[in-house]
Amino acid sequence: CSNSDDDESFDKALMTGKWQSGTEYYYFTSDGNGYTWDSSEVTEEDAQDFTWSLSGSLLTINHKMGISSAQITKIYTMQTLTSTTLKFKDDYNTFTFTKVQ
Numbered sequence: 253c254s255n256s257d258d259d260e261s262f263d264k265a266l267m268t269g270k271w272q273s274g275t276e277y278y279y280f281t282s283d284g285n286g287y288t289w290d291s292s293e294v295t296e297e298d299a300q301d302f303t304w305s306l307s308g309s310l311l312t313i314n315h316k317m318g319i320s321s322a323q324i325t326k327i328y329t330m331q332t333l334t335s336t337t338l339k340f341k342d343d344y345n346t347f348t349f350t351k352v353q
Contacts, residue, residue, distance in 0.1 A: 262333040264306040271338050271349035278338075278349060280304060288315075306330065311340050 267280040275292040279299070289299035301316045311328040331346070332339035338349040 260309045260330075262306060262309065262330050266333050266335055267304070267306060267338070269351050270353035272352045273347060273349045276349075277352075 265282070268282045269280065271278045271280070276288070276290050277296070277299075278286060278288045279296075280286040284303055284305060285301070286304055287296075287299035287301050289296055303314045303316075305312045309330045311330050313326050313328070315324045315326065316322075317324060326342065328340040328342050328347070330340045332348075336351050338351070340347055
C-alpha cells in the first residue's frame with residue numbers, strides 16, 4: 253500500500269464555484285466546464301473558457317484560445333481541495349485560491 257501524493261484523490265464536487273487568488277479568478281462548473289479571468293485586465297464577461305477534469309490528484313485544464321479552435325492544456329497536481337481552499341501546483345509554481353461564491 254503506497255501513500256504517495258499521486259494516489260490521493262479529491263472530491264471534485266468541491267471544485268464547483270468561483271475561486272479567487274488576487275485579481276485572478278477561476279469558475280468551475282460541475283459538468284467539467286469553466287472560465288477564468290484576471291480582473292485587472294478583463295471583466296468576467298470576457299473570461300476565457302476552459303474544460304477541466306480531476307482524476308486522483310491530477311487536475312487538467314484545457315484553455316480555449318479565443319476564436320480559433322486551439323487549446324492550451326495545463327496539468328497540475330492538486331494539493332488541497334476543501335470547501336474554502338483550492339491549492340495546486342505545476343513544475344514551477346504553487347497556486348492557492350479561496351472560494352468566493
